[in-house]
Amino acid sequence: MEFAAKFLFVFYTIVIAVGGLAAALSSSLVRALVGLILTLFGVSGMYLLLNAPFVALMQLLIYVGAVVILIFFAIMLTRAPAGGEERKDRPIRKYLFALMGAVAPAFAFGWVIMTMAPTSSDKPDSVSAIQLGQGLMEPYILAFELISVVLLVAMSAAVLLAFKRRKSE
Structure with missing residues (x-):
């Protein structure tokens, strides 16, 4: 059983x-959006490994099912170039900076985890969906509502910018 958990952890990390x-x-x-979908599916699998099936399902429903569709519609409404036309020479220096930007936090987090690792229990505490919902919605209800307003404003702004750009062309 432990081998299967480690294998799935490595698999979801690779995904x-x-x-x-x-x-x-x-x-x-559109291909970048497919990569985002693949990443979100991997994160959902990680939640399953953490014994949080409700959070994994919400990850799929909210992010893959709603946010990604919202981004897809924003891409389609703005009629952004399909790709390839704007591609220019990318110097290796940009890739090196991106690699350093990814490795530096990973190294710092890894060092902190290895030197100051908290004690862990064998089995995580099981939390029911009702307890999780009350824990998230009671103290953070305003934050959730503000996030939905920000998403609505962002989508509306994308549509307005697309229409203004179409009129000016």
Whole structure:
């Protein structure tokens, strides 16, 4: 059982890394969105490994099912270039800076975890969906509502910018 958990952890880590790289390195917005979807599926799998099936389901429903669709519609409404046209020579220096920007926090977090690792229990505490919902919604209800307003404003702004750009062309 422990081998299966370690194998799935490595598998989901690879899925997250491949999806993140696909999202970051793709010149097409739609392909980058597919990379984001792959990454979000990997994160959902990690939640399953943490014995949090409700959070994994919410990850799929909210992020993959709603936010990604919102981003997809924003891409389609703004009629951004499909990719390839704006591609220019990318010097190796940019890739090195990106690699350093990724490795530095990973190294710092790894060092902190290795030197100051907290004690862990064998089995995580089980939290019911009702307890989780009350824990998230009671003290943080205003934050959730503000996030939904910010998403609505961002989508509205994208649509307005797309229409203004179409009129000026």
